[in-house]
Amino acid sequence: MPRLRELGEAEVLRRLIAARALGPGVAVGPGDDAAVLEPEAGKQLVATTDAFVEGRHFLSSWGTPADWGARLAAANLSDLAAMAAAPRWALLSMGLRAEHEMDSLLELQSGVARALGAHGAVLVGGNLVAVQGEEWFDLALLGEVRTGAAWRRNGARPGDLLFVTGAPGRAGAGFQIARALGARAREAEWRPLLEAWLMPAARIPAALALAAASGVRAAIDLSDGLPGDLAHLCEASGVGAVVDLAAWGVDPLLERAARELNTTAEALRLSPSDDYELLLAVDPAARAGCEAAAQAAGTQLSCIGRVTEPENGITLAASGRAIDAAGFDHFR
Amino acid sequence: MPRLRELGEAEVLRRLIAARALGPGVAVGPGDDAAVLEPEAGKQLVATTDAFVEGRHFLSSWGTPADWGARLAAANLSDLAAMAAAPRWALLSMGLRAEHEMDSLLELQSGVARALGAHGAVLVGGNLVAVQGEEWFDLALLGEVRTGAAWRRNGARPGDLLFVTGAPGRAGAGFQIARALGARAREAEWRPLLEAWLMPAARIPAALALAAASGVRAAIDLSDGLPGDLAHLCEASGVGAVVDLAAWGVDPLLERAARELNTTAEALRLSPSDDYELLLAVDPAARAGCEAAAQAAGTQLSCIGRVTEPENGITLAASGRAIDAAGFDHFR
Numbered sequence: 259m260p261r262l263r264e265l266g267e268a269e270v271l272r273r274l275i276a277a278r279a280l281g282p283g284v285a286v287g288p289g290d291d292a293a294v295l296e297p298e299a300g301k302q303l304v305a306t307t308d309a310f311v312e313g314r315h316f317l318s319s320w321g322t323p324a325d326w327g328a329r330l331a332a333a334n335l336s337d338l339a340a341m342a343a344a345p346r347w348a349l350l351s352m353g354l355r356a357e358h359e360m361d362s363l364l365e366l367q368s369g370v371a372r373a374l375g376a377h378g379a380v381l382v383g384g385n386l387v388a389v390q391g392e393e394w395f396d397l398a399l400l401g402e403v404r405t406g407a408a409w410r411r412n413g414a415r416p417g418d419l420l421f422v423t424g425a426p427g428r429a430g431a432g433f434q435i436a437r438a439l440g441a442r443a444r445e446a447e448w449r450p451l452l453e454a455w456l457m458p459a460a461r462i463p464a465a466l467a468l469a470a471a472s473g474v475r476a477a478i479d480l481s482d483g484l485p486g487d488l489a490h491l492c493e494a495s496g497v498g499a500v501v502d503l504a505a506w507g508v509d510p511l512l513e514r515a516a517r518e519l520n521t522t523a524e525a526l527r528l529s530p531s532d533d534y535e536l537l538l539a540v541d542p543a544a545r546a547g548c549e550a551a552a553q554a555a556g557t558q559l560s561c562i563g564r565v566t567e568p569e570n571g572i573t574l575a576a577s578g579r580a581i582d583a584a585g586f587d588h589f590r
Numbered sequence: 591m592p593r594l595r596e597l598g599e600a601e602v603l604r605r606l607i608a609a610r611a612l613g614p615g616v617a618v619g620p621g622d623d624a625a626v627l628e629p630e631a632g633k634q635l636v637a638t639t640d641a642f643v644e645g646r647h648f649l650s651s652w653g654t655p656a657d658w659g660a661r662l663a664a665a666n667l668s669d670l671a672a673m674a675a676a677p678r679w680a681l682l683s684m685g686l687r688a689e690h691e692m693d694s695l696l697e698l699q700s701g702v703a704r705a706l707g708a709h710g711a712v713l714v715g716g717n718l719v720a721v722q723g724e725e726w727f728d729l730a731l732l733g734e735v736r737t738g739a740a741w742r743r744n745g746a747r748p749g750d751l752l753f754v755t756g757a758p759g760r761a762g763a764g765f766q767i768a769r770a771l772g773a774r775a776r777e778a779e780w781r782p783l784l785e786a787w788l789m790p791a792a793r794i795p796a797a798l799a800l801a802a803a804s805g806v807r808a809a810i811d812l813s814d815g816l817p818g819d820l821a822h823l824c825e826a827s828g829v830g831a832v833v834d835l836a837a838w839g840v841d842p843l844l845e846r847a848a849r850e851l852n853t854t855a856e857a858l859r860l861s862p863s864d865d866y867e868l869l870l871a872v873d874p875a876a877r878a879g880c881e882a883a884a885q886a887a888g889t890q891l892s893c894i895g896r897v898t899e900p901e902n903g904i905t906l907a908a909s910g911r912a913i914d915a916a917g918f919d920h921f922r
Contacts, residue, residue: 259691262720270692297678307730347637353724357595358594360597361592364605367606383638390723394721396717398639
């Protein structure tokens with residue numbers, strides 16, 4: 259009788275999903291960023307859920323309740339962005355200690371609602387239960403997408419270009435800087451890193467613009483760090499990949515954080531990091547259109563490599579080493 | 591800065607809901623058994639979420655993981671039954687300790703999936719996080735209903751008859767018997783009470799049959815005990831009610847449990863009890879049709895009183911006392 263600790267998160271998930279059966283009206287079941295449901299022909303719904311636990315996903319000493327609420331919303335919005343779905347409705351379920359202050363709870367809910375509202379979604383219900391241990395907040399989010407238009411993890415083909423939105427690695431670096439520097443991390447020079455950690459941008463506008471431009475063949479959101487998420491995409495698509503670290507532009511903020519943390523910018527970029535950025539496999543013929551769409555949506559898009567035949571595996575070109583496919587594991 | 595403990599669950603919920611704004615595509619927002627969403631004209635979705643916390647909603651010494659999974663599903667299915675919606679898709683989010691055994695987790699998931707599957711719904715996704723404290727399981731459930739056909743809490747009119755499905759009070763009595771008698775509660779005579787607690791029936795077949803028969807004007811599920819839930823329905827509808835305890839048939843199992851627990855069957859029937867039965871306000875002209883529909887669905891339906899003008903308040907006729915509107919409060 260193995261325990262979750264012995265199996266690790268990925269294997270636990272694999273076993274849970276393998277034990278499930280699908281039914282009618284389910285276009286995409288467990289195993290992608292979100293499920294795709296088809297209440298009727300022509301329109302599909304995309305459904306996802308994500309939970310934050312006190313002490314692990316948020317520290318009450320950093321950020322306000324509204325920040326943490328917005329971050330929970332961003333985590334869920336990011337799953338819909340990775341499916342190119344337009345967010346619509348959310349349910350917020352919470353496990354709270356009786357000592358929780360009402361005002362702080364309203365602030366948190368308002369953080370969730372504002373972050374959802376900025377992308378057209380609304381909080382329509384929820385649930386409350388009392389807990390003795392860590393508090394938790396679980397958001398289920400529904401979005402809409404034209405039938406068949408949802409991005410999947412499994413559509414990448416050899417020759418596709420790999421792009422990332424924004425600056426992956428910054429969220430994890432922000433967290434490490436906060437932990438290492440304490441109050442000094444609040445200085446202006448670290449602000450963009452702390453914001454990447456505490457207030458990640460939801461890539462909904464970029465996703466909807468890119469979907470309209472067409473050319474994205476596969477997508478996944480970066481919630482566990484680039485190596486693990488790239489491995490998920492490659493596995494689902496049955497392809498390999500080369501990430502060209504030399505070609506990927508320098509992030510001066512990661513460089514500065516690396517010096518402070520006695521590590522390298524590359525390590526920060528490739529470590530587990532709740533970035534909620536998108537990793538995209540793009541048809542090379544659509545490159546210009548995708549770059550223009552991302553720019554119009556105000557989102558940085560960087561080409562970091564390309565999709566290869568599966569035999570090549572996944573390699574990091576500059577360092578020449580095979581990628582470490584392990585992202586963050588909740589149970590190890 | 592009041593704390594949740596000082597406000598109590600109902601007031602916490604009221605304040606949270608009052609702070610929310612609604613948006614387009616939301617036919618019924620927070621404050622009913624479930625939210626009603628309208629992706630497009632003609633078809634509506636009903637969405638609800640419910641969570642169970644270890645030690646409060648389930649005791650690992652009673653029931654199997656599959657039982658607890660089925661009970662979590664029943665709690666959510668009951669919310670859809672109270673809206674006359676057909677269950678379709680669910681997301682299961684879990685907070686688990688690393689020591690949790692994989693086999694037991696699969697059993698739990700299978701309990702959820704089987705209970706959902708019995709009513710046409712399927713598990714389409716979920717989320718895992720690690721916890722140090724109590725484990726928790728949060729299910730979000732979506733159902734479908736023809737536009738405008740969802741039952742609400744607010745449609746009861748003076749003169750309507752009040753019905754309940756099944757035998758309210760048994761779930762709470764089963765829990766008390768288990769706690770009071772320990773191993774002796776496993777004897778055959780207590781079995782129906784323990785099953786009402788551990789394996790409540792989801793009233794989906796009865797709800798769909800009653801909706802097809804028409805005549806139900808308002809509905810709520812009994813998850814906190816009859817008095818509190820009746821008060822919610824009356825408040826939402828702007829009506830009063832008389833519950834005729836003398837006319838409501840005797841439940842011999844509650845009588846027996848009352849003797850064992852040194853209380854009365856009436857007290858057990860009116861105490862907080864997670865029955866997941868339905869309380870319905872029915873057009874008197876539709877009484878025969880509703881009774882026939884419930885019978886065809888194999889569900890007992892008892893007339894327990896009637897809806898009155900709001901000035902009358904809510905009274906329990908046989909005992910002549912005003913109703914205690916407080917159900918179970920998570921925070922007190």
